[in-house]
Amino acid sequence: MDILPHQNIRVQLPNQLPSITTKNLVLRPLADSDAEDLFAIRSRSEVAKTNHPKTPHRSVAETREWMATKIFVEGAEHLIGRHFTYILIEIKDRDHHDDQPRSGDGRVIGYVGINEVYPSPEIGYSIHPDYWGKGYATEALNALLKLWWSLPRQGQDDNLVEETDSVFAICEKSNLGSGKVLSKCGFRVLREMTFEDDGGLDELFIWQLERPV
Template sequence: MTVLTTDRLILRDWTDDPADLARIYDIYSRPEITRWLAVSPDLPMTDPAQAVERLRFWRDRHADDGGRYGTWAIEVRETGLVAGTVLLKPLPGTPETELTEDIETGWHLHPDSWGHGYATEAARALLAREFATGTSEIYALVSPGNDPSMAVARRLGMTHVGERSDWYGGELLETFVRRSTDA
């Protein structure tokens, strides 16, 4: 199901189509991607079957969100290539099983899709849609040292507000925020 479209991109649900599952595995088996993600015992993936579990996890996590939140594929309109993932979701607190009222956006792109502006374009569309619902601020959390993701956050008009550890079970993360009044 298509969630949003931009000039160059289609943001859509990940599916259990073999091509989508292969791309999920290809993205989330790469240490150059997973080293920046919040600590997860199943990353990097080591078996293609883990893509099925990851897709199930995403679906279960967002089953009751009515499409407002999600973890979506970023498909390039011109080629059909899935560049990566974009997400919008309530942030997990400490402990991680408890969701906060704070909302996060994020992006995980395959290296073959870096440097094309896809993360910025996809996240910008999600931010605009979410701000239209009345949300007052959205966060991007970036692992220290992940300069490319920090640059995306800045291109989105987000302001660096320092390191915080009150989400994801206390992991220290660089925090960026964009307020609806910044638009």
């Protein structure tokens, strides 16, 4: 049984995802060269306990295998083989004259993206524990969602787009920090459920955010 409702995804992804700059971050499309930086995040026990499965990565090779799962293999044919995942780079300094970021050459502090598009788009993100509490997850997720909603949809000019155009997130009820991020980004709890895995029972919230009108 799928945890998320089924949704016909008509979003059109560009051939090359654009980078995104926010106040404190540069969001750059995921690349294989990011494996070591992401391993430094996914190998942390604090991060693992909020993800599925809850086992920290033990090698960069394992992180690369996880990165490969971000490529869509199910869903609409026009999305197969693509991804919508970004790494987060902290901006180190700014031009003091116009407050524009000079570059995103700081530390890789996390990632954010659409984990899958089938049966519905599901959000995923993690921040390195050293950067928790700074609002970076909210800042990054808001930027990602803004781009996702702005992408063209098939049939958007001839009334073929279905009414349902939402993204979802699955979060443990006990993960108050992530719940706060989702709430700030406009998500609302759709339902609660219990999910059984090898580690026992997880009490989950299923969050939903509808495309702004």
